[in-house]
Amino acid sequence: MDESRECGRCGQLRPTESFLGATGRSFLSCQQCREYARRINQASRDARPGSNRAMNLWTKYRITEAFYDELRSRQGYRCAICGIHEDEIPATLAGRPRKDGKPSAQAFRLVVDHCHGTSAIRGLLCNGCNSALGHFRDSVEALRRAMDYLESEPLTVPPRAVV
Known part of the structure; x- marks a missing residue:
């Protein structure tokens, strides 16, 4: 059946x-x-009309390509956190292979960072810094604890007994 x-x-x-x-x-x-x-x-x-880039920027962040490019220029084409220049970030292909055989578009080297609570644009970041903020869930307190952790003295490990 x-x-x-x-x-x-x-x-x-x-x-x-x-x-x-x-x-x-x-x-x-x-x-x-x-x-x-x-x-x-x-x-x-x-x-x-227009590019997928323009559509994605508008749909996700309500910004134009011109605003994105202005922000890049204002930041000196660098990540707002670590300062890496966008030319130093490896260009990767975006997403899975297309079914129609056309090449995938190049991914943005600097990504738009925004507040998930208010949707306000904060700046452009490299993928590493953007991911790090995401892992900390935009929590200032968690980032402060991470800073304290990094600045703390490393643990001392007792020496191994020679056998």
Whole structure:
């Protein structure tokens, strides 16, 4: 007996396997709806003037490419925390390989740092500094404790007995 379930998008009863991706991941919508959504999204991107970079900056941070470039210039093209110049940061490809075979876009070398509470832009950081702030969950107290830890005297280890 073939099992089926209702698609969360179109409401049609579809075979259970049409809700599974190539890796076995389960989806709420059927394969036909996912493919349709992919085509619509691609057509929307193709019809939109401007770059994906501009779209990403606006969608995520509500800033323009011009503002991002002005901020880079204002910071001397350096990370606002460690001061590394963006030319010294290895250029990496962004994301997974594209299905259409086109090369992936180069990732931003300096990423936009923002307050997760207010969404206010704080500056541009290298990936390492941005990740570090993320690991500290933007907590000033946790960063102070980390500074105290780094400034503390290292532990003394008793010498090993020679056998």
